[in-house]
Each structure stands twice: as structure tokens, then as C-alpha cells.
Amino acid sequence: MDALTSEEGTLAVRLARSVLEHAIGGMPEAAIPLPPVFREKRGVFVTLTKKGELRGCIGFPQPHLPLQQAVREAAYAAAREDPRFPPVQARELPGIRVEVTVLSVPMLLTVAPKDRTEAVIVGRHGLIVRGYGRSGLLLPQVPVEWNWDAREFLDHTCMKAGLPAGCWKERGVEVYTFEGQIYSETPPDTGRNTG
Numbered sequence: 001m002d003a004l005t006s007e008e009g010t011l012a013v014r015l016a017r018s019v020l021e022h023a024i025g026g027m028p029e030a031a032i033p034l035p036p037v038f039r040e041k042r043g044v045f046v047t048l049t050k051k052g053e054l055r056g057c058i059g060f061p062q063p064h065l066p067l068q069q070a071v072r073e074a075a076y077a078a079a080r081e082d083p084r085f086p087p088v089q090a091r092e093l094p095g096i097r098v099e100v101t102v103l104s105v106p107m108l109l110t111v112a113p114k115d116r117t118e119a120v121i122v123g124r125h126g127l128i129v130r131g132y133g134r135s136g137l138l139l140p141q142v143p144v145e146w147n148w149d150a151r152e153f154l155d156h157t158c159m160k161a162g163l164p165a166g167c168w169k170e171r172g173v174e175v176y177t178f179e180g181q182i183y184s185e186t187p188p189d190t191g192r193n194t195g
Contacts, residue, residue: 002037003181004102004181004183006183008037008038009100010183011032011035011038012044012067013098013185014032015034015038015071015072015075016071016072016074016075016100017075017098017185019072019075019076020075020076020079020088020096021093023076023079024080024088024089024090024093025090034068038066038067038068038071039067039068040063040066040067041063041065041067042065042066042067042102042103043063043070043103043105043106044070044071044074044103045074045100045103045139045180046058046077046078046098047099047139048078048088048096048098050096050097051095055088056078056082056084057078057082058074058077058078058081058082059074059078059103060073060074061106061128063103063105067102075098079096097185097186098184099183100184101181101182101183102181102183103126103178103179104179105178106128106177106178107176107178108176109174113168113171114169116150116154116168116175117150117151117154118150120150120153120154120175120177121150122143122144122148122149122150122153123140123143123144124140124179125177125178125179126138126140126142126177126180127154127157127175127176127177127178128157128175128176128177129154129157129160129161129168129173129175129176130161130173130174130176131163131173131174132163132167132172132173136157136158136159136160136161136162137157137160138157139180140178140179140180141180141182143156154168155168157175
């Protein structure tokens with residue numbers, strides 16, 4: 001799977017923003033010409049923040065949808081369907097920062113459970129933990145933001161799945177890694193661009 005160019009990443013962020021402005025803000029839908037990569041199936045997450053705090057994050061870990069559709073659906077769901085937050089209101093949109101993470105295909109870690117900390121590269125990998133009928137995912141940027149090491153990252157991914165920290169040491173629990181290309185708007189409050 002080829003990486004997106006920075007221009008394509010910027011278009012993905014513009015597409016996510018236009019979905020919010022149209023569906024929530026009532027503005028006409030922006031006509032954004034999209035290159036062919038947007039027809040390829042990709043995993044994607046859309047993260048919304050407000051004043052540096054998470055406001056919504058939803059996505060698709062597996063590449064089941066064309067990128068264009070995945071960005072549209074994830075943007076809307078992050079704003080209106082994340083069960084952790086009330087739905088985003090139109091008045092909030094100017095203060096919302098949009099971030100799009102395009103994912104590589106998740107790969108099962110095949111090392112022994114005791115060696116998983118050495119196989120996880122903080123700052124490069126995102127994680128999915130699956131076990132006991134539950135699943136949790138954390139994006140690659142999360143452990144960097146929280147200054148976690150690989151063990152803490154694995155523990156927190158277990159907890160995101162509703163499982164106890166340390167469950168990643170069990171043979172019956174699967175750990176997948178993936179990488180992400182992160183594109184974001186300039187935050188409304190700091191003027192810093194991380195995309």
C-alpha cells in the first residue's frame with residue numbers, strides 16, 4: 001500500500017472538515033477534487049480535539065472502505081457518534097481541530113508474549129489488542145502524547161479493550177501493530193501544525 005503524499009493528506013483533512021461543516025454546520029458541501037488514491041480501500045481514523053482535549057475519535061482499523069468513504073463516515077461518527085462525548089454542535093466547529101490518520105494494514109505480532117515489548121516501537125506503531133471477545137485500539141500518536149514506553153502502551157491498549165493491564169502477556173491475547181500517516185489542521189489555539 002503506497003503512502004499518501006502530503007498534498008493527499010491535506011485533502012483528506014479538508015474532506016473531513018467539509019463533512020463536519022456540511023452535516024453539522026449546515027453549509028453547502030465543498031466540491032473537493034480527489035485523486036485516485038481516495039478510491040483505494042484504506043483504514044482510517046478521524047480525531048477531533050478542542051483546546052487540546054479529545055472531543056471525538058472514530059475510525060476503521062481495516063481497509064474495508066474506499067478512503068473517500070472511510071474519511072466521510074469516520075468524520076461524521078467522530079463528531080456525532082463517539083459514545084464518550086456529547087455530539088459536536090455547530091457553534092463548536094470553529095474551535096475543533098481535525099486530524100486524519102491513514103492506517104497500514106494491521107499485522108499480528110508473532111513473537112512470544114514476553115518479547116512483545118521489544119517488538120513494539122513507540123512513535124511508529126499503533127496497537128490493537130484482541131482477547132476474551134474484546135478488542136481495543138490506540139493510534140501511534142497516543143503513547144507519544146502521554147510519554148509512555150512500550151509496556152505502558154501495551155497496558156493501556158488492554159485497558160482500552162476493557163481488559164486488565166498486562167493481559168498482553170497471555171498467549172490467548174493477540175496483539176497487532178500498524179503504522180499511521182497523520183495529517184492535521186493547524187490548531188485554532190496554538191498556530192502549530194503537526195501534519
